[in-house]
Amino acid sequence: MTLTQAEPLxxxxxxxxxxxxxxxxxxxxxxxLATAALSLETGASGVSLRALLTGAAENETLSRLILWxxxxxxxxxxxxxxxxxxxxxxAMQGLFRNPLADPGIVGxxxxxxxxxxxxxxxxGVLPPAVQAVLGLYTVPVAAFLGGWATVLLLYGVAxxxxxxxxxxxxxxxxxxxxxAGAVSGLLVYAADDQxxxxxxxxxxxxxxxxxxxxxxxxxxxxVVAVAGAAFLGRGLNALALxxxxxxxxGVPVQRVKTLAILCVAAATGAAVAVSGGIGFVGIVVPHVxxxxxxxxxxxxxxxxxxxxxxxxxxxxxxxxxxxxxxxxPIGIVTAVLGAPVFLWILLRRRGMVDL
Numbered sequence: 001m002t003l004t005q006a007e008p009l010x011x012x013x014x015x016x017x018x019x020x021x022x023x024x025x026x027x028x029x030x031x032x033l034a035t036a037a038l039s040l041e042t043g044a045s046g047v048s049l050r051a052l053l054t055g056a057a058e059n060e061t062l063s064r065l066i067l068w069x070x071x072x073x074x075x076x077x078x079x080x081x082x083x084x085x086x087x088x089x090x091a092m093q094g095l096f097r098n099p100l101a102d103p104g105i106v107g108x109x110x111x112x113x114x115x116x117x118x119x120x121x122x123x124g125v126l127p128p129a130v131q132a133v134l135g136l137y138t139v140p141v142a143a144f145l146g147g148w149a150t151v152l153l154l155y156g157v158a159x160x161x162x163x164x165x166x167x168x169x170x171x172x173x174x175x176x177x178x179x180a181g182a183v184s185g186l187l188v189y190a191a192d193d194q195x196x197x198x199x200x201x202x203x204x205x206x207x208x209x210x211x212x213x214x215x216x217x218x219x220x221x222x223v224v225a226v227a228g229a230a231f232l233g234r235g236l237n238a239l240a241l242x243x244x245x246x247x248x249x250g251v252p253v254q255r256v257k258t259l260a261i262l263c264v265a266a267a268t269g270a271a272v273a274v275s276g277g278i279g280f281v282g283i284v285v286p287h288v289x290x291x292x293x294x295x296x297x298x299x300x301x302x303x304x305x306x307x308x309x310x311x312x313x314x315x316x317x318x319x320x321x322x323x324x325x326x327x328x329p330i331g332i333v334t335a336v337l338g339a340p341v342f343l344w345i346l347l348r349r350r351g352m353v354d355l
Contacts, residue, residue, distance in 0.1 A: 021299035024292060028306035032079070035313045039075050040067065042317050044324035047071075074210040077218070078316045079309035081207070081275045084222045084267035086308025087301055089282025090289075091229050094236035094297050095260045096166060102282045103268040106173035106261070107150045110180035112272040113203070114187075115146020120198050121187045137217065139202065140273040144221075147269030150176055155261065163254055169261070204329030205278035207316050218270045225267035226305055232260055233298030240295070278331045280338025281308055287345045311337075 041048055047066045085103065092101040103109055119142035134141055154176065158169035188199055235256030238246035246253050271278075285308045289300055315333040322328055 021293040021296065021303065024289070024303055025299060025306070028303055028310065032306050032310045032313075035310045035317075036075050036079065039078075039313050039317050040071050043071060043320060069212075070210075073212050073215050074207050074316070075313060077210040077215050077274060078207050078312045080215075080219055080222045081271040081278070082281060082308040082310070082312025083226055083305035084271040084308075085278060085281040086285040086304040086311070087226050087229050088264045088268045088271075090286040090297070090301050090304040091232060091236065091260050091264050092282070093286055094232075094239065095257060095264075096170060097240060099287065100283070103264055104177065104279075104282075106154055106169060106264070107176040107180065108147045108265055108268045109272055109277065110177035110184075111150025112143040112147035112269050113277060114180040114184050115142035115144070115149075116140075116202055116273075116276070117184045117187045117199060118142060118146070120195055120202070121191045137214070140214070140217065143273035144269045146180075147272060148265060150180065151261065151265035151269075155258075166257065201329055202276040203331075205276040205331030205334070206319075206327075206329050207275055208327065210274075214274055218274045221266050221270040225263045225270070228259060229263040229267070230301045230305070232256060232263070233296070233301055236260070236297040237295075276329075276331065278312070278334055280334050280342065281311060284338045284341050284345075285311060287342070291345070291348075 043066070045066055047063045049067055088103040089101070092103060092105060093099055095101070096105070116139050119139045123138050154169050154172050157172045158165050188196070191199060235246070235251050235253075238249050238251040239253065239256065241249075243253050246256075285304050286300060289303050289307060293299060293303065312330070312334070315330050315337060318337075319328040319330045319333045322333075
């Protein structure tokens, strides 16, 4: 007997899932607060908030500078990026009805990567006035514009007569991702040694260099996109039954698909722009939560934001401490942590789902 056949015989099960989801929400909030507090206390410099508050810090001015100008914006940026990637993954999996879907599947990450590569390799040919205005934000701005341009192109290709074909968008996203990768490869081939180092570090992802100004540039976009995605739970639940069934249930399918695509594009584009390429968060986090609390996208999207933020903060702590005072690219840490978990999930569920 399959799971879907057994569920009607247990009317209390949906209520149990909602209870587990609410309990998970509380625990995930506590986990995020604890992870953020631990991250604020952790660093190669040995500076501690506790020491500063108790007057035991050796150099209060330096301690305040490190805590408020280095660690705190980095923690806030890491939480936002983790939430953006995890929510984007959950929304993509619901939209495509595919547990392997990820923001990269529609080419957003590839487009943003192409924008960043172009800014690093060709940034020197920009007019001096443009370089003066953008300054350190040249790469983030280019990455964000690259991601958005990819989404607009995909949306134009996949939309006919006011309706967006998810299958067409999926295939077009694969094609555009490959094209963006090829163009990025040509630019990398033309890069010099210093540019290659910058490209390698950016491509593996990092929260180094986080500032309040960088946070302010990404936070409004990510917050609006994640908040918007959180209201798509009912629509994504209906889409899991098929578009025809969702229409019969009164769900505005086209509006749900459009909003999901826009939210994922905005969240992923802004996240990639300020942190580089960070993998596995968008795939692993929704899977773990589905195993724990069920497939309801209402609580799943909110809990994905919380767990994604905590996971990226934990990965960032590991990246800062493993080879201190230097640091690893955070993408290496998320891959090392996420790949075994994802393989375990696949082995656990291979008899239940047909991928």
